[in-house]
Amino acid sequence: MLRLVPTPIGNIGDITFRSLEAFENAEMILCEDTRVTKRLLHLLSERYDFFTPPDARFVSFHEHNGYERLEEIGESLESIETVFVSDAGMPVISDPGRVLVEYCIENHIEYDILPGASASVTAYAASGFGRGKFLFLGFLQKKGSDRRRELRRAMESGNDLILYEAPHRLIDLLGEIEKIDPDREIFTAKEMTKRYQRYHRFRAGDFREYFPSDSVVRGEWVVVVEGIDTKSNGVDLTVILEADLPPKAKAKLLAKLTGESVSSWYEKIGGRGG
Numbered sequence: 001m002l003r004l005v006p007t008p009i010g011n012i013g014d015i016t017f018r019s020l021e022a023f024e025n026a027e028m029i030l031c032e033d034t035r036v037t038k039r040l041l042h043l044l045s046e047r048y049d050f051f052t053p054p055d056a057r058f059v060s061f062h063e064h065n066g067y068e069r070l071e072e073i074g075e076s077l078e079s080i081e082t083v084f085v086s087d088a089g090m091p092v093i094s095d096p097g098r099v100l101v102e103y104c105i106e107n108h109i110e111y112d113i114l115p116g117a118s119a120s121v122t123a124y125a126a127s128g129f130g131r132g133k134f135l136f137l138g139f140l141q142k143k144g145s146d147r148r149r150e151l152r153r154a155m156e157s158g159n160d161l162i163l164y165e166a167p168h169r170l171i172d173l174l175g176e177i178e179k180i181d182p183d184r185e186i187f188t189a190k191e192m193t194k195r196y197q198r199y200h201r202f203r204a205g206d207f208r209e210y211f212p213s214d215s216v217v218r219g220e221w222v223v224v225v226e227g228i229d230t231k232s233n234g235v236d237l238t239v240i241l242e243a244d245l246p247p248k249a250k251a252k253l254l255a256k257l258t259g260e261s262v263s264s265w266y267e268k269i270g271g272r273g274g
Contacts, residue, residue, distance in 0.1 A: 001080045002104055004091035006116020012043055014117045026054045028073070028166035030061035036087045052103060056083075056213065066099040070183060070259065078109045080219065090118045094138040119192050120162045122224035126199055127160075127187035131227050134160040140171070148176060153178050156269075162226040169216045174207040177198040177225060180209045181268055185226035191219040 003022045008014040021043060023029070041053045049221050060086065062172050076082070077100075084091055084100055091097035091113065104111040111171040135154055140163060141147040154161050155177070165173050170188075177184060182205030190198040196219065200210045211217055240253050251266035258265075 001113040002077045002084065002100060002109065003113065004084045004097050004100065004113045006090045006114055007037075007040060007088055008087050008121045008193065009089045009117045009122070010046060010191060010197070012040075014193060015118055016042060016114065018092060019115050019116065020048070020051050022083050023054050024052055025081050026056045027080040028076070028082045029054065030059050030069070030073075030082065030084040030100070032060075032062045032085070032087045032271065033069045034060050037085055040085075053078065058105075061096060061100075063096045066096045066150075069214040070103055074103060074107070077104065077111075078107075088119075090116055093120065093136075113117060117193070119164070119189075119220075119222050122192055123187070123189040123224055124160070124162055126189060126225040127201065127226075129160045129185070129224060129226045131160050131189065134162055134224075135226075136162045140162050142175075151176055152180055153229075153242075155184065155225060156238065158227050158229065159237060160227045161223075161224045163225070165221050165223055167217045167219060167221060168214065170221050170223070171207075172209055173223060173239060174211065178204040178207060180229075184228070185224075187224040189222045189224075190217075192222065194219075 003026075005019045005022045006016070006172070007019070027035060027174060038058065044051050045053045054118075059069065059073065062262075073112075084097055086093075086095035092101060101113075101265060103109070103110065124134055135157060137150070137154060140150060163173070164226075174186070177186060184204045185201065186204050186207065187199070187201045188210075190196070190200075202210055237254060237257065240250060241255075243250065247269055250269060253264045254260070255262040255267040255271075
């Protein structure tokens with residue numbers, strides 16, 4: 001049987017008893033990085049005397065070799081106790097665990113997902129944004145018009161957004177958000193559950209006060225963007241925002257419905273259609 005097991009996103013104390021039990025019973029452990037997982041299990045055995053590190057086969061399983069690995073070990077998933085772990089957090093969320101789940105479903109293999117820590121949901125709870133509905137985008141494409149288009153459409157959806165970003169691209173991301181809507185509220189969470197955990201909540205146009213240079217953005221980041229009200233007088237504004245209209249015509253319609261100026265809406269939609 002395959003079990004997808006969550007690991008702490010930073011603080012080792014967030015491991016669950018069910019996760020420890022799954023590790024102890026494992027005959028094969030699939031890992032994004034075997035070195036990371038072996039170190040985690042060593043630290044767990046040092047902290048918790050009752051935990052015995054498994055005498056298991058460790059197999060690398062990541063985004064570049066997942067399908068190839070399944071050709072090697074796929075048939076054994078049903079017959080031996082197998083655990084999959086990502087480097088940190090919930091399996092399948094922005095990691096190759098999805099490939100395993102799809103394989104099990106297609107081949108009628110029993111599997112189980114253990115609940116545990118998730119940086120995305122933890123950051124959303126910490127943000128204080130109250131819509132209760134959000135879009136999780138994970139990592140956007142690294143660059144290009146498709147990245148900007150995806151971000152713009154998500155920000156115009158009316159939902160709160162949750163994104164992951166690498167430290168060397170965080171300032172660029174905040175700048176992109178500012179261009180779309182400088183008044184949008186943003187929440188950032190750094191190194192969650194770790195010693196240097198930091199939270200910041202600010203207006204997009206003010207992000208440079210918190211991030212004056214790349215030197216302050218080291219570590220792992222979750223970015224939460226507050227959604228906007230897409231309804232005015234009972235009309236869903238997303239219909240207009242997504243309509244195939246010239247930008248100026250779209251801005252005029254939005255201005256009439258919301259009372260905001262045409263120039264303000266034209267700037268928000270970036271002076272482009274679609």
